Amino acid sequence: xxxxxxxxxxxxxxxxxxxxxxxxxxxxxxxxxxxxxxxxxxxxxxxxxxxxxxxxxxxxxxxxxxxxxxxxxxxxxxxxxxxxxxxxxxxxxxxxxxxxxxxxxxxxxxxxxxxxxxxxxxxxxxxxxxxxxxxxxxxxxxxxxxxxxxxxxxxxxxxxxxxxxxxxxxxxxxxxxxxxxxxxxxxxxxxxxxxxxxxxxxxxxxxxxxxxxxxxxxxxxxxxxxxxxxxxxxxxxxxxxxxxxxxxxxxxxxxxxxxxxxxxxxxxxxxxxxxxxxxxxxxxxxxxxxxxxxxxxxxxxxxxxxxxxxxxxxxxxxxxxxxxxxxxxxxxxxxxxxxxxxxxxxxxxxxxxxxxxxxxxxxxxxxxxxxxxxxxxxxxxxxxxxxxxxxxxxxxxxxxxxxxxxxxxxxxxxxx
Amino acid sequence: xxxxxxxxxxxxxxxxxxxxxxxxxxxxxxxxxxxxxxxxxxxxxxxxxxxxxxxxxxxxxxxxxxxxxxxxxxxxxxxxxxxxxxxxxxxxxxxxxxxxxxxxxxxxxxxxxxxxxxxxxxxxxxxxxxxxxxxxxxxxxxxxxxxxxxxxxxxxxxxxxxxxxxxxxxxxxxxxxxxxxxxxxxxxxxxxxxxxxxxxxxxxxxxxxxxxxxx
Numbered sequence: 179x180x181x182x183x184x185x186x187x188x189x190x191x192x193x194x195x196x197x198x199x200x201x202x203x204x205x206x207x208x209x210x211x212x213x214x215x216x217x218x219x220x221x222x223x224x225x226x227x228x229x230x231x232x233x234x235x236x237x238x239x240x241x242x243x244x245x246x247x248x249x250x251x252x253x254x255x256x257x258x259x260x261x262x263x264x265x266x267x268x269x270x271x272x273x274x275x276x277x278x279x280x281x282x283x284x285x286x287x288x289x290x291x292x293x294x295x296x297x298x299x300x301x302x303x304x305x306x307x308x309x310x311x312x313x314x315x316x317x318x319x320x321x322x323x324x325x326x327x328x329x330x331x332x333x334x335x336x337x338x339x340x341x342x343x344x345x346x347x348x349x350x351x352x353x354x355x356x357x358x359x360x361x362x363x364x365x366x367x368x369x370x371x372x373x374x375x376x377x378x379x380x381x382x383x384x385x386x387x388x389x390x391x392x393x394x395x396x397x398x399x400x401x402x403x404x405x406x407x408x409x410x411x412x413x414x415x416x417x418x419x420x421x422x423x424x425x426x427x428x429x430x431x432x433x434x435x436x437x438x439x440x441x442x443x444x445x446x447x448x449x450x451x452x453x454x455x456x457x458x459x460x461x462x463x464x465x466x467x468x469x470x471x472x473x474x475x476x477x478x479x480x481x482x483x484x485x486x487x488x489x490x491x492x493x494x495x496x497x498x499x500x501x502x503x504x505x506x507x508x509x510x511x512x513x514x515x516x517x518x519x520x521x522x523x524x525x526x527x528x529x530x531x532x533x534x535x536x537x538x539x540x541x542x543x544x545x546x547x548x549x550x551x552x553x554x555x556x557x558x559x560x561x562x563x564x565x566x567x568x569x570x571x572x573x574x575x576x577x578x579x580x581x582x583x584x585x586x587x588x589x590x591x592x593x594x
Numbered sequence: 595x596x597x598x599x600x601x602x603x604x605x606x607x608x609x610x611x612x613x614x615x616x617x618x619x620x621x622x623x624x625x626x627x628x629x630x631x632x633x634x635x636x637x638x639x640x641x642x643x644x645x646x647x648x649x650x651x652x653x654x655x656x657x658x659x660x661x662x663x664x665x666x667x668x669x670x671x672x673x674x675x676x677x678x679x680x681x682x683x684x685x686x687x688x689x690x691x692x693x694x695x696x697x698x699x700x701x702x703x704x705x706x707x708x709x710x711x712x713x714x715x716x717x718x719x720x721x722x723x724x725x726x727x728x729x730x731x732x733x734x735x736x737x738x739x740x741x742x743x744x745x746x747x748x749x750x751x752x753x754x755x756x757x758x759x760x761x762x763x764x765x766x767x768x769x770x771x772x773x774x775x776x777x778x779x780x781x782x783x784x785x786x787x788x789x790x791x792x793x794x795x796x797x798x799x800x801x802x803x804x805x806x807x808x809x
Contacts, residue, residue, distance in 0.1 A: 381641070382676065484643025484652040517644040524642070527774035528791055563773070563794040584801050591799035 219468045221249040222273040226256030227282025230308045235442035236279050238451045238492060239306065239460070243277070245493040246461035248474055259283055267292065274468035275302035281312035294318050298430030302467030304460070305436040310395065311357065322434050324402040324427040325395035327357020336397040341370065341407050341420035348419075349399070356396035360415030362388045362441070364486050365408045367423055367455060375472040376426070376435065376462045377405050380455070384481035387453035387488060392438040393417045401428040406459075424459055426466070433470060435463030452488040455481035478525075479518050497522065501539055505549040507556065516556045523564060533564045540565075541572045551581040558585035562592040569593060602648035608768045609650025611640075614693060615668065615764030620757065621706065622666065622695035627728070629756045632781030633658035633666070633763060640771040656767035668767060769795045 221243050225236040236253055243249040254268040259282055267289045270276055276296070285293070297303055303322060310326045313319045314335070320326055325339060338350040368383045386408070393410045394417060405424040410416025427434040437460060441450045450456065458481065462472045477494035481487045489495075495503075495518065504515040519536075526532035540557045543549050554576065561569055570593065576586035601607035608615075623629060638656030642649055655669035671692060694707030702714030713719050723730060733739040733751040743750045762781075769792050770777050778788045786792040800806065 383672075479644075482641050482643070484641050485645035485648075487644060512645070513647060513649070514644055517642070517649055520649075521642060521644060524772060524774055528789060533791075562799075563791050587802070588799050592794045 218250045219248055219274040219465065220272065221251045221275045221277055221464060221468075222268060222270070223251060223253045223277045223279055224256070224268060225253065225279040227259050227280060228308060229281060229311065231442045231444060232279055234448060235307075235440075235451070238442065238448060239277055239279055241492045242451070242457050242460055243464060245457075246465075246474055248461065248465050249275075256280065256282070270296035270301060273301070275304060275464050277304040277306060277464065278309040278312075279306050281308050284313065284316075290316060290318075297322055297432035297434070300431035302464070302469070303432065303434040304464050304467055305434060306460075307390075307438060307440045307442075310392075310436065310438065321398050321400060322427060322429045322432070323397065324399050324425050324434070324436055325397035325422060327392060327395045329357075331356035331396055333396070336399060338394060338396055339399045339402075339404070339422060340417075341404070343420075347404070354394065354396075356394055357392070358394045358417075359390040359392050360410070362390055362450075363414050364388050365391050365411075365414075366483065367406050367408050367439075368420070369406050371403060371405045374403070374405050374426070376459060376466045377424070378472075379476045380458070380480060381482060383483050384455050385483050385486045386439060386455055386481075387449045387486040389439050389450040389453070389456075390441045391416060391421060392423075393419065393421045395422065395438070402426070424463070426463075433467045435467045437463060447490075449486075449488060452490055452492065453481070454479070454487040454489050454494070457489055457492060457494075478522055497539065501543055504553050504557075505543060505546065507550055507553040509552055513556070516553070520560060523560060534566070537561065537565050537569060541569060544572050544576060551579070554582050555585040558582070558589045562589035565589065565593050567593070599648075602650050604649050607650065608764065609652070610670065611651065611654050611668075611768060612761065612764045615767075616757065616761045618693060618695050618707075619666075619668065619763045620752065620760035622697070623756075623760055625695065625697050625704075626664070628660070628759075630759060631660060632759060633766070633779055634661050634781075635659045635776060635778050636763070636766050636770045637776035638668075638767050638771040639774070651771060654767075654771060656770060658763055658767065666763070668764070766792075 223236050223239050223243075225232045228235070236255075240251045240253060243251050252273075254266075256266050257263055263283055264286050266285060268276075270293055276293075305323045310323050311328045312326075314326065314329045314331050320335065326335065332355050333351060333353045335356055338348070338352070338354070338356075340348055340350070342348050365386055366383050367386045369377055369380065372378065372380075372382060391408055391410050391414070403426045404422045405426060406422075407420040408423050410419055410421050412418045423438055425436040427436065437456070439450060439453070440456045440460070442448050458477070462474055465472050465474055478497070479487070479494060495515075497519075500515045500519050500522075504519060507513065507516055523533065523536050526536065540561050543557060544554050544561075558573065558576070561573070570590065573586045573590050573593075576582040577590075601613055602609055607613070623631070636656060636658045638654060640651030640654040642651050653670050653672065655667065655673050658666045658668065660666070692707055692709065694705055696703055696705040702718060704711070704713045704718060706712075711719060731751050736751070739750050742748075762784075766777065766779055766786075769786075772795060773789060773791045775789050775792065777786045777792050779785075780787050784796070786796075797806075
């Protein structure tokens with residue numbers, strides 16, 4: 179920008195030409211600027227071996243990161259278990275964040291060294307679920323992940339770390355194997371660092387979908403911050419402790435985001451990775467790991483304590499999508515999209531301008547041929563309290579259809 | 595489903611809030627001498643599930659203000675636990691014993707629920723009844739009380755008008771959570787004075803030919 183200014187000041191051309199050149203320089207500067215703002219962070223998913231279903235999980239992780247609009251994503255798939263690993267050398271330094279979906283054979287020495295250099299010099303890492311089982315012997319890796327489990331880890335790996343029932347952070351050096359979990363179940367995730375950029379703005383507690391609740395993790399846990407924990411209920415074969423679920427670790431200049439949730443196995447529907455809280459924290463955690471900041475905006479619909487919020491397309495909904503999906507509502511099917519719309523209307527806090535916007539969309543849906551009567555009846559209910567005069571003509575039309583006349587009259591009576 | 599779980603559906607009930615508010619607000623009012631007193635303003639926020647069919651708030655907090663300046667906070671128990679944890683419930687003690695009203699005064703606090711009676715200073719609970727400044731209505735059996743009052747023509751311990759006043763706080767709170775506004779309440783005329791949205795939610799239009807009978 180400084181150079182462009184110098185050019186303009188020193189130019190001695192005729193006014194017309196000068197103006198032309200000014201415009202060209204201004205346009206060039208603009209495009210460079212907007213290019214900078216649109217440049218996405220580069221993410222690399224490392225996968226290829228796992229005691230979980232990596233064939234499905236790495237595809238899901240790629241979708242989730244791409245759906246945030248903050249990343250371009252490449253994948254590095256290692257040779258299969260037992261095969262020659264000597265050529266496995268991803269170019270870590272070319273990326274802003276490396277997402278680990280790998281546990282299996284040891285990496286070649288050079289690859290390990292390159293990874294250490296990458297992280298030490300400011301590279302970002304996301305440790306996803308069973309990737310914290312990997313490499314129990316690789317000292318630097320275990321420092322990076324903070325806590326790990328299984329594969330022979332025990333008191334020599336470091337202390338158990340957890341919160342007790344009095345909100346005290348415990349470092350427990352007692353003997354014992356690292357890593358366990360009870361049967362899959364839904365559990366509440368509770369924030370411990372609500373101001374951290376990765377989780378800022380999220381509710382303090384939300385219900386996570388059915389998943390494995392990793393417990394008894396052990397590790398050096400140096401420069402580690404626990405962002406969120408979950409109570410591992412003894413009724414679900416849990417430890418009775420508040421186990422770490424989301425963590426950040428600083429290693430050299432590098433930043434690591436460690437998420438223990440998101441199990442992907444042989445189930446038909448991968449509900450754990452569809453969980454809105456998993457998706458949101460993965461997207462934001464990856465950006466934080468890459469840059470130290472989170473610029474992504476929070477979506478309008480957030481995970482909540484009322485029910486485990488699932489996103490089957492690994493993407494948050496726009497208001498248009500909610501209305502479109504709500505159109506096909508029938509009794510017996512999920513009311514989810516209508517409930518999400520009602521949530522958004524509630525969040526408007528009675529602001530007439532915002533409510534008018536929702537009213538317009540509701541009226542548009544009430545007039546469309548491909549919306550079911552059940553959908554229209556639900557929306558009439560909503561309209562009955564937050565609607566206005568402009569709804570009356572559309573509601574009068576609905577009186578003509580015996581399937582919608584009751585709810586249309588309901589709304590008309592309230593609005594008059 | 596039929597006997598119990600209907601109450602988690604907004605068409606039929608306000609959920610846990612209206613389930614219990616009738617009881618706890620009733621006692622809270624009784625302790626304050628508020629049998630006829632109602633809030634002048636109320637606001638609240640709730641968390642509503644979005645999956646499944648249940649759609650009443652699973653967590654909620656509301657603040658009601660009364661004419662004499664008293665503020666009543668009604669919330670699910672977790673709300674107070676969290677406030678205490680984050681140091682946002684200073685000076686005025688903490689809710690330790692599950693559900694129930696907690697009255698805060700100059701000398702401390704008292705809490706009561708179906709499990710017991712507690713106070714910040716146990717001495718507060720030892721004042722003999724004859725030394726209290728107010729007369730307590732005695733009834734240990736609602737059914738007997740009802741039958742007795744038929745004979746004596748006295749008011750029962752919990753007359754219908756008082757019950758109406760108690761549950762109304764929860765119902766206007768429920769409306770405040772739905773519209774998201776801070777509502778001003780005119781209890782004499784049973785109308786909100788600052789929100790057309792909220793007024794619409796005060797009743798449900800009957801489907802013809804049903805109508806509210808005029809008494």
